[in-house]
Every structure is written in C-alpha cells, then in structure tokens.
Amino acid sequence: xxxxxxxxxxxxxxxxxxxxxxxxxxxxxxxxxxxxxxxxxxxxxxxxxxxxxxxxxxxxxxxxxxxxxxxxxxxxxxxxxxxxxxxxxxxxxxxxxxxxxxxxxxxxxxxxxxxxxxxxxxxxxxxxxxxxxxxxxxxxxxxxxxxxxxxxxxxxxxxxxxxxxxxxxxxxxxxxxxxxxxxxxxxxxxxxxxxxxxxxxxxxxxxxxxxxxxxxxxxxxxxxxxxxxxxxxxxxxxxxxxxxxxxxxxxxxxxxxxxxxxxxxxxxxxxxxxxxxxxxxxxxxxxxxxxxxxxxxxxxxxxxxxxxxxxxxxxxxxxxxxxxxxxxxxxxxxxxxxxxxxxxxxxxxxxxxxxxxxxxxxxxxxxxxxxxxxxxxxxxxxxxxxxxxxxxxxxxxxxxxxxxxxxxxxxxxxxxxxxxxxxxxxxxxxxxxxxxxxxxxxxxxxxxxxxxxxxxxxxxxxxxxxxxxxxxxxxxxxxxxxxxxxxxxxxxxxxxxxxxxxxxxxxxxxxxxxxxxxxxxxxxxxxxxxxxxxxxxxxxxxxxxxxxxxxxxxxxxxxxxxxxxxxxxxxxxxxxxxxxxxxxxxxxxxxxxxxxxxxxxxxxxxxxxxxxxxxxxxxxxxxxxxxxxxxxxxxxxxxxxxxxxxxxxxxxxxxxxxxxxxxxxxxxxxxxxxxxxxxxxxxxxxxxxxxxxxxxxxxxxxxxxxxxxxxxxxxxxxxxxxxxxxxxxxxxxxxxxxxxxxxxxxxxxxxxxxxxxxxxxxxxxxxxxxxxxxxxxxxxxxxxxxxxxxxxxxxxxxxxxxxxxxxxxxxxxxxxxxxxxxxxxxxxxxxxxxxxxxxxxxxxxxxxxxxxxxxxxxxxxxxxxxxxxxxxxxxxxxxxxxxxxxxxxxxxxxxxxxxxxxxxxxxxxxxxxxxxxxxxxxxxxxxxxxxxxxxxxxxxxxxxxxxxxxxxxxxxxxxxxxxxxxxxxxxxxxxxxxxxxxxxxxx
Numbered sequence: 009x010x011x012x013x014x015x016x017x018x019x020x021x022x023x024x025x026x027x028x029x030x031x032x033x034x035x036x037x038x039x040x041x042x043x044x045x046x047x048x049x050x051x052x053x054x055x056x057x058x059x060x061x062x063x064x065x066x067x068x069x070x071x072x073x074x075x076x077x078x079x080x081x082x083x084x085x086x087x088x089x090x091x092x093x094x095x096x097x098x099x100x101x102x103x104x105x106x107x108x109x110x111x112x113x114x115x116x117x118x119x120x121x122x123x124x125x126x127x128x129x130x131x132x133x134x135x136x137x138x139x140x141x142x143x144x145x146x147x148x149x150x151x152x153x154x155x156x157x158x159x160x161x162x163x164x165x166x167x168x169x170x171x172x173x174x175x176x177x178x179x180x181x182x183x184x185x186x187x188x189x190x191x192x193x194x195x196x197x198x199x200x201x202x203x204x205x206x207x208x209x210x211x212x213x214x215x216x217x218x219x220x221x222x223x224x225x226x227x228x229x230x231x232x233x234x235x236x237x238x239x240x241x242x243x244x245x246x247x248x249x250x251x252x253x254x255x256x257x258x259x260x261x262x263x264x265x266x267x268x269x270x271x272x273x274x275x276x277x278x279x280x281x282x283x284x285x286x287x288x289x290x291x292x293x294x295x296x297x298x299x300x301x302x303x304x305x306x307x308x309x310x311x312x313x314x315x316x317x318x319x320x321x322x323x324x325x326x327x328x329x330x331x332x333x334x335x336x337x338x339x340x341x342x343x344x345x346x347x348x349x350x351x352x353x354x355x356x357x358x359x360x361x362x363x364x365x366x367x368x369x370x371x372x373x374x375x376x377x378x379x380x381x382x383x384x385x386x387x388x389x390x391x392x393x394x395x396x397x398x399x400x401x402x403x404x405x406x407x408x409x410x411x412x413x414x415x416x417x418x419x420x421x422x423x424x425x426x427x428x429x430x431x432x433x434x435x436x437x438x439x440x441x442x443x444x445x446x447x448x449x450x451x452x453x454x455x456x457x458x459x460x461x462x463x464x465x466x467x468x469x470x471x472x473x474x475x476x477x478x479x480x481x482x483x484x485x486x487x488x489x490x491x492x493x494x495x496x497x498x499x500x501x502x503x504x505x506x507x508x509x510x511x512x513x514x515x516x517x518x519x520x521x522x523x524x525x526x527x528x529x530x531x532x533x534x535x536x537x538x539x540x541x542x543x544x545x546x547x548x549x550x551x552x553x554x555x556x557x558x559x560x561x562x563x564x565x566x567x568x569x570x571x572x573x574x575x576x577x578x579x580x581x582x583x584x585x586x587x588x589x590x591x592x593x594x595x596x597x598x599x600x601x602x603x604x605x606x607x608x609x610x611x612x613x614x615x616x617x618x619x620x621x622x623x624x625x626x627x628x629x630x631x632x633x634x635x636x637x638x639x640x641x642x643x644x645x646x647x648x649x650x651x652x653x654x655x656x657x658x659x660x661x662x663x664x665x666x667x668x669x670x671x672x673x674x675x676x677x678x679x680x681x682x683x684x685x686x687x688x689x690x691x692x693x694x695x696x697x698x699x700x701x702x703x704x705x706x707x708x709x710x711x712x713x714x715x716x717x718x719x720x721x722x723x724x725x726x727x728x729x730x731x732x733x734x735x736x737x738x739x740x741x742x743x744x745x746x747x748x749x750x751x752x753x754x755x756x757x758x759x760x761x762x763x764x765x766x767x768x769x770x771x772x773x774x775x776x777x778x779x780x781x782x783x784x785x786x787x788x789x790x791x792x793x794x795x796x797x798x799x800x801x802x803x804x805x806x807x808x809x810x811x812x813x814x815x816x817x818x819x820x821x822x823x824x825x826x827x828x829x830x831x832x833x834x835x836x837x838x839x840x841x842x843x844x845x846x847x848x849x850x851x852x853x854x855x856x857x858x859x860x861x862x863x864x865x866x867x868x869x870x871x872x873x874x875x876x877x878x879x880x881x882x883x884x885x886x887x888x889x890x891x892x893x894x895x896x897x898x899x900x901x902x903x904x905x906x907x908x909x910x911x912x913x914x915x916x917x918x919x920x921x922x923x924x925x926x927x928x929x930x931x932x933x934x935x936x937x938x939x940x941x942x943x944x945x946x947x948x949x950x951x952x953x954x955x956x957x958x959x960x961x962x963x964x965x966x967x968x969x970x971x972x973x974x975x976x977x978x979x980x981x982x983x984x985x986x987x988x989x990x991x992x993x994x995x
Contacts, residue, residue, distance in 0.1 A: 031122060031125065033126070034064055035127045036165060036177075036181070037127045037131065038162030038167055040060055040061045040167075050103065051103075052099055053096075055096060059080060059116075061174060062171075068119055069117060070117040072114060075115070076093050077089045077090065079173030080173070082171065107119070131160045134154070134156050138151075138191070147198055148199070150195055154195070158192065164178065165185075190221050193205055193209065193225050197225060203233050203932075204389075206229045206933060207926050207932075210226065210925045213957075214922040214925065218249070223242055223258075224262050227239040227243060227262075227266070228265065235965075236269060237965035237968060237969065238965040240270070240961075241961035243262065244962075245958070245959040291359075291387035293360065293361055294359060295385065296346060296349050296360045296362050303343065304468040305460055309348075309457065313345075313348045314348055314351055316331050317329055317331070318352065318355055329438070330430060330437070330451060331437075332426075332449055333441045333442070333457050339458065341441035342418050343496060346416070355412070360414045361382050363417060364419050373425075376397040379401060383400065383403060388403070388407060391933065408431045408432075417439070420442040422446070427449070462486065464494075465494045465496075468489075468503070469502075470485070472500065472507055474507070477506070481514035484513075484514040487518040488514065488521055502521065553591060555623075556577055556587045557596055558616075558618045558623055559577055559628070560573055561612045561614075561619060562619055563576060563690075564690040566687065567606035572636060572639055572684075575635045575638065575666055576632045585603075588605050630698070633698075634700055635666040637691055641668070641706060641710060642668030643669045645668070646669070647677040647681050648710045650671060651898075652860060652862070654860070657820075658710070660780075674861075682899070688711055688714075689724060691704070692705075696733075696734035696735075701734055701735060705731050705746045705747050708727060708731065708747070709750060711724075712753060713900075715757055716900070717899060731743070742774075745772075745780055746780070746782060748767045749790065752790045758939040759941030764794050768791045772787045772791070775787060781814065781817075785818055789827050799837070804834045805835075808827050811827040812824055812831070815827055825852075828850050828854070829852075832873075833874075845874045845878060852868060861894055862898045865890075865898070868890050869887075869903070869907060872884045872887035873910055875887060885915075888907055889911070891907050892907045901934055908931035908934065912926075912931065912950070913949055916953055921955075925953035925954055925957065928947075929950065931946045940977060941973070944969075944973035944981065944985075945970075945981070948970045964989065971985040
C-alpha cells in the first residue's frame with residue numbers, strides 16, 4: 009500500500025508477529041515498545057523512545073547524529089544534544105541483541121532484525137498480500153489480510169513520542185491506516201456488508217469529517233441499506249461542511265454518486281460480489297441432488313429443456329429463462345429436472361441452487377425462509393439478510409446480478425410461491441416443478457409431463473433390474489410396468505424391490521402387482537397412481553417397519569429427530585434409528601441430515617392413510633402424537649429450567665408421561681431449542697384442537713425464548729393464534745388465558761402495544777375465572793410493560809404491583825425480580841429516579857442470587873436505564889455493556905439491538921456523539937430492535953447524535969423516517985419528532 013513503511017530486512021510474505029520464543033520485536037503502531045519473546049523490555053525515556061523509533065523507521069539506513077538531533081528536537085536542540093543522543097544509543101544497545109544497534113559514519117542504524125520483528129513491516133507485508141488477493145479477485149482473502157493488518161494498530165502510532173520526526177511519522181502512519189481502512193470498507197461494500205459498514209462509517213466520518221472518500225462509502229452503504237434519504241443527506245452535510253471549512257465544493261466522484269442515487273441507478277443497488285462469512289473465496293453453491301444413474305427416456309423433454317436453459321447463457325440481454333414442469337405426483341418431474349440441470353451445469357459456472365418447496369404438503373415452504381437459505385448459500389452473512397420477503401427478494405436478485413446461476417425450485421405449490429425466488433437477471437435460469445400448470449407465471453416455458461410410454465417404462469425397469477433377469481420374461485415385465493401405471497416412481501420402487509430380492513422372478517413381482525390387495529383399482533387415475541405405488545412398497549415392509557412408517561407419518565413438521573421419533577414409536581433410540589435407516593433403504597423415508605429424517609410430502613400423506621386404515625387399536629394414533637408432545641414439552645421444560653433456574657413456571661406446566669431429553673449445559677439446551685423450533689411449533693399447531701390442547705399451550709410457554717429472542721417470532725405467533733382460537737372454541741378458560749398471555753409476548757416483541765394489551769386484559773380476566781397462577785402473574789406484568797411504552801404510568805404501576813404480589817404469593821422469585829425491574833422503569837418515567845435505581849438493584853440481587861445469567865442481563869439493562877437518567881453515565885455504561893455481553897452469549901439478537909440503543913442514549917447524554925451514532929447504527933444493523941416502533945425510537949436517537957456531529961441533513965432524514973413510522977402506528981412519539989424537525993412550528 010502506498011504510504012506504508014518499508015523495512016527491507018524484515019519484509020517477508022505472511023510474516024508473523026512472533027516467530028521464535030526469543031525473537032526481538034518492536035512496536036511503533038501504538039506506544040513505542042520492545043519485547044524479547046513475550047517479555048517486555050524497557051525502552052526508557054520519551055526521547056530515548058524517539059531515537060529508537062527514528063532508527064526503526066529509517067528502513068535499516070544509517071541516521072547521522074545531526075539527523076537524529078533534528079528528529080528529536082528540531083530547530084532548537086539543547087546544548088548537550090549530541091551527548092544525549094550518544095547516551096540514549098548506549099542505553100538502547102544494552103537492552104537489544106548484540107549487533108542490532110550499530111554505529112557507523114558518526115551515526116547509528118538498526119540492522120539484522122528477523123522477520124516479524126516490527127509491526128509496521130508486518131502490516132506492510134499483509135497490505136501487499138491483500139493487494140495481490142484483490143487483484144486476483146479474491147476479496148474474501150483480501151479483506152481478511154487487511155483486517156489482520158489493521159489489528160496491528162494499538163492506539164495512536166508513536167504515542168507519547170516527542171519531536172518533529174515523530175509528529176510527521178505519526179501523521180503518515182495514521183494516513184496509511186485510514187487508507188487501509190478505506191480499502192477494506194470498499195471491499196466490505198463490494199461483498200454486500202453494507203448494513204454492518206454503516207455503523208463504522210458513521211463513526212469514521214465523525215472523526216474525519218473532511219475525508220470525502222469515507223463520506224462516499226457512507227452514502228453508498230446507506231443507499232444499499234434502503235436508506236436513500238439519509239444517503240442524500242450525507243452529501244448535503246458534506247457540501248455544507250466543505251464550503252464552510254475550506255470554501256470548496258465536493259469532488260466530482262462524490263457529486264456523481266449523488267446524481268446516481270437521485271436517479272436510482274440500478275448499478276448502485278447491490279454489490280458486485282456476495283459477502284463471505286468468514287472471509288473466504290467466492291461461494292459457488294452446488295446444491296443439485298444427485299442425478300439417478302439409470303435415468304431413462306424423456307429424450308424430447310431433455311432436449312427441449314436443455315435448449316431453453318442454454319439460451320439463458322448464450323443470448324445477450326435476454327431475461328432469465330424459466331421452465332415450469334407440471335404433472336401428477338410420481339410422474340418423474342424432479343428426476344427429469346435434476347437430470348437436465350446436471351447437463352446444463354457448464355452453462356452456469358457460478359453455481360446451482362436447489363430447494364424442495366413442499367408444495368403438496370399442508371405447510372409449503374415460506375418464500376422468505378427459502379430466500380434466507382439461498383442468500384446464505386450464496387455467501388451472505390446472517391446479519392446482512394433483511395427481515396421482509398420483499399427486501400430478501402431484492403437482495404437475492406442483486407446478489408445474482410452478473411452471475412450465471414441455475415435455480416431448481418422443486419415441488420412448488422403455485423406461482424405466487426415461486427415468483428420471489430426467480431433470479432430476474434440475464435444469464436440465470438430457473439427450473440420449476442409442480443403438480444399444477446403455472447399459467448400465471450409470466451414468461452415461463454411450460455412443460456406438461458405425462459406418464460412414460462410403454463417402451464420408456466420398460467427400458468427404465470430393465471436398467472434397474474438388469475437385462476439378464478428380464479430377457480426371458482418380457483411379457484411379465486410389461487405387466488409390471490402397466491400395473492405401475494407407467495409412472496416412473498412406481499416403476500423405480502417395484503424394480504428396486506425385485507433387484508434387492510435375488511430369489512424372485514419378474515413373474516413373481518407381476519403376480520404380486522396383479523393382486524388387488526397390493527394395488528388399488530384407481531392405479532391409473534391421478535394422484536392415486538402415486539398412492540398405489542407406495543402401497544407396493546408398504547406391502548413389503550416387516551410389521552415393525554410398517555408400524556414405524558404409519559406412526560411417523562402422523563407428525564407434522566419439516567422433519568423429525570431420532571429422539572423425537574423414538575417418542576412417537578415408544579422404542580429405544582438405538583432401535584428407532586435402525587428402523588428409520590431401514591425405511592430410508594426402502595425409499596419411503598429420506599435422511600435429511602445426520603440424526604434427522606423426513607418424508608416426501610406424498611409419502612407422508614400415504615403413511616397417514618395407512619395409519620387410519622391399519623393402525624390397531626385406532627387409539628394408538630392419538631397415543632403416538634401424545635408421546636411426541638410429551639417429549640417436546642418435557643425437553644422444553646428442562647431447557648427452560650437450565651436457562652431460568654428457580655423459575656416456578658415449570659412447576660405449573662401440565663404433567664407429562666413420556667420423558668424428554670436430559671441436557672446438561674446451557675449451550676446444549678439452546679442448541680436443542682433453536683434446532684427443533686419448527687418441529688416444536690408444528691407440534692403445538694397440530695395439538696391445538698385435541699385433548700392435547702393444554703399441553704400444547706404449555707409447550708408455547710416453555711419455549712417463549714423463541715419469541716423473545718426474535719429468532720422464530722413469526723412461527724411462534726402462528727402457533728399462539730392457533731391454540732388461542734382452539735381454546736376459545738373448546739371453552740377452556742385456563743388454556744385460553746395461557747395462550748393469550750403467550751400471544752401478548754409476541755405482540756410486545758413486535759411493538760404492537762394495543763394488540764398486546766387487548767390480549768393481556770382478556771388473559772387476566774380468564775385467569776381469574778380459572779384460578780390459574782401462571783397468567784395471573786405474567787399478564788399483569790406484561791400490562792405493566794405495555795403501560796411503560798404507552799406512557800400510562802399510574803396504570804403501569806398498579807399492574808406491576810399486582811404482578812409482584814402474585815409472584816410472591818406463588819413463591820416465584822424470578823418473576824418477582826422481572827416485575828421489580830419493570831416497576832423500576834415506571835418509577836423512572838414518573839421522575840422517581842432513586843426508587844427506580846433501588847428497584848432495579850433489588851431485581852439484580854435476586855437474579856444474581858439464583859445464578860440467572862440471561863435474566864441478570866435484563867436486570868442490568870433496567871439498572872443501566874435508571875442510572876442514565878440519574879446522570880451516572882459511567883455506571884450506566886458498565887451495566888449496559890455487561891447486559892449486552894450476556895444477551896449476545898444467550899442468542900438474544902432482539903435484546904442485543906435494544907441494548908445497543910440504550911448505550912447510544914448513554915453516549916448521547918454524555919455528548920459523545922460519535923459513539924452514540926455508532927451504537928444506534930449497530931441496533932439497526934442487527935435487525936433486532938423489535939418492530940417498526942422500536943426502529944423509530946432508534947432513528948430518533950440516531951438523528952440527535954448526527955446533529956451533534958454537525959450532520960444536520962442526515963439527522964433530518966432519520967427523523968422524517970421516524971415520523972412516518974410513528975404516524976403510521978398512531979404513536980404519541982410523533983409529537984417529539986415533529987418538534988425536532990421544526991422546533992418553531994412545534995412551539
């Protein structure tokens with residue numbers, strides 16, 4: 009990098025900071041320091057350190073005595089300057105290795121240092137390697153190298169070193185650092201890390217307000233984060249500042265960027281390469297399932313589809329190609345699509361994406377979930393993935409821009425599910441399979457896939473079974489494929505069974521298929537052909553396999569773990585796993601991942617039909633689902649107890665007969681909860697309208713972290729609504745009260761306070777009727793929290809005092825601590841700061857006594873807010889920083905975001921506007937601030953911080969967005985923002 013120091017004796021590619029235990033090494037990118045191995049050496053007085061720095065930075069060249077005197081004292085040296093230089097050199101020689109500090113020609117030089125001996129030289133090597141990696145297109149490696157170089161700085165270069173030479177070198181080294189930082193930030197934006205970069209750039213532009221490159225990067229980062237008004241406001245702030253300070257206009261590059269933003273230039277929309285996390289080589293997904301080695305026939309379709317796909321890469325300016333294959337289940341849509349996709353791989357060198365959209369099942373895949381998976385596969389960091397479907401779709405299209413990627417969307421429900429998943433750019437293509445013809449998918453090449461011809465069906469059968477076994481039984485083979493309705497999946501299953509049984513003949517198989525007990529009359533009618541095909545496989549199962557197949561098909565959810573399957577089957581885990589693997593061998597079950605299994609959606613439907621027909625006694629179906637619910641509830645209760653020791657909630661849950669897993673650490677508990685989240689929520693929904701209702705509601709309560717963390721809030725809300733409605737329909741006041749209290753929490757997380765209060769009010773009334781202590785405690789606690797946000801302080805104080813009394817009556821000290829911390833917030837809003845601090849401290853004392861790390865974070869959060877208002881800012885910052893660390897350790901992104909916001913308030917109160925703006929931006933970048941209302945509060949504080957930094961136009965843009973949010977929500981905070989925007993009018 010230009011401007012970096014060059015020390016020839018020390019420069020080695022990739023040199024490390026520490027090469028050997030006794031290596032003599034030096035630091036100048038901070039205080040001037042020396043070490044021998046890990047032992048720090050004394051470098052003496054400031055002038056002595058100045059001499060050492062001057063010699064280290066002269067690149068091994070000799071410095072004359074006159075040059076050193078000038079470096080240390082400038083034009084006014086002391087009378088004994090030469091003697092002083094000699095004294096300093098003598099002292100340094102004593103602490104350095106022999107031969108390092110040499111005297112020659114009346115001067116001195118540092119020679120013979122080994123690689124890695126000077127931090128500045130190491131930084132230069134890393135910067136040079138980064139430049140090479142960037143030139144080779146390896147942005148991930150370049151970013152990693154630059155981050156390593158930047159990490160070498162330890163505060164101000166040559167800190168505390170006097171003299172004109174040190175002053176000049178300090179400025180040069182700082183300029184070099186900023187250049188490296190700009191290069192790394194530029195690559196951050198190239199790789200899509202715009203949301204994260206905004207916080208860093210906001211702080212940097214505040215520290216270096218006249219550095220236009222940083223302003224340009226900030227404008228681009230804001231624009232790509234969907235904050236166009238703020239991006240334009242940065243330009244206005246910059247133009248005004250340059251005119252006031254220097255009397256000049258922004259440079260042409262900055263003006264051009266402003267115009268491109270005004271015109272919404274599509275080339276600005278997204279980076280040229282996806283983000284890689286961690287920084288590695290460009291991600292090229294290769295997600296296509298394996299193509300079957302015995303693919304047969306379909307020649308015309310293969311040719312037709314291959315031509316459409318190749319046109320996407322050959323035609324300049326062509327909109328991406330879309331082909332949609334439609335047909336009945338089992339007709340071979342997926343097999344054909346995968347085969348064609350593999351043939352087309354050379355035309356799509358940037359990767360292939362695949363997803364099963366589960367369109368035939370009761371819960372098709374959500375497009376936003378699929379987009380999240382695709383973005384991660386393309387290298388986008390989790391923190392850079394937006395929340396909404398629209399934003400994810402836009403980012404997905406932008407990440408694919410300029411790439412040639414094939415997307416295989418298997419088993420789609422309808423065109424609406426598919427549209428957000430289409431690349432939308434030339435050079436890309438999409439293959440879609442579905443049971444329905446997608447006439448409303450604009451621009452798609454539609455293909456209707458029918459059953460195989462008799463010749464193709466027979467050829468497929470022969471390829472699987474072997475020519476030698478079919479040659480003498482051709483008529484019997486034709487009978488087999490005819491009985492299969494010429495459906496490829498049915499033929500494949502039948503042929504595989506025969507291939508696996510060497511003692512059978514083709515005639516034996518044909519005779520079995522002729523038996524109506526093994527083949528439905530409707531074999532050739534629509535989806536019943538698929539059912540008949542599965543009937544053939546099901547009929548070959550051993551009794552224990554058949555039972556497992558039937559019962560496992562009853563459970564909703566995308567897949568199932570071995571442990572959960574063991575609960576369904578009421579078998580030991582080891583025996584269950586063997587059974588599941590045997591079902592995988594029969595192709596009736598799929599191995600989703602190690603230890604997890606799933607049904608194809610049609611196979612699941614068939615398995616359920618078998619359970620309704622064959623399971624005896626019929627009550628075993630309900631018993632299997634009851635055991636599964638017990639397993640989830642018992643395990644979730646154990647997780648809750650690990651995370652909240654001493655919390656009485658687990659004592660009020662419905663009893664379970666089947667045991668759950670025993671988890672021994674917080675990490676294992678959290679891993680289980682978040683990995684099983686979708687299956688648990690599916691179990692809640694499935695159990696709502698049955699005699700399992702109360703346990704389903706309690707499973708919601710035991711997994712409330714899924715809502716509070718923000719990680720699975722949407723799925724949790726759907727489940728809560730389902731059981732609430734089921735409880736109301738059943739007239740079960742106890743279950744309804746608990747369900748409404750769970751739903752209150754969902755609305756609170758999303759900032760929907762009116763909805764939350766309505767649910768909590770009804771929950772309290774129902775809980776009184778049911779005499780249920782659980783909602784009787786938590787519903788008034790929630791109403792108190794709601795009142796805080798709605799500025800109803802008297803009401804909030806009454807609710808929280810009621811909650812405290814109820815918690816104490818129930819012996820729930822954890823709940824009491826929560827209510828005390830919430831009451832602290834109320835007292836604070838009422839101006840009773842001392843009481844607020846005392847209450848929060850009481851809550852912390854309870855949490856601390858019980859060893860509750862996550863709840864302790866909530867207590868420190870409340871205390872930090874109270875201390876902020878009391879003006880005890882350093883104490884507040886300490887409490888909030890500890891809370892932030894605990895929230896991060898416990899995977900609570902929502903609370904991380906809110907805590908960043910509160911830290912921003914502390915810095916704002918202390919007039920440390922750069923830090924305030926940085927933490928506000930981190931709250932926004934985490935996407936963990938909990939709904940639009942909280943986003944408005946963060947934008948309001950961000951605007952205040954930007955005003956303190958002199959960035960009035962960007963502050964105005966933040967407040968305009970906050971105002972639009974508050975007006976849309978009908979929030980009273982709109983009045984404050986109006987006053988900020990126009991104090992004179994508001995007055």
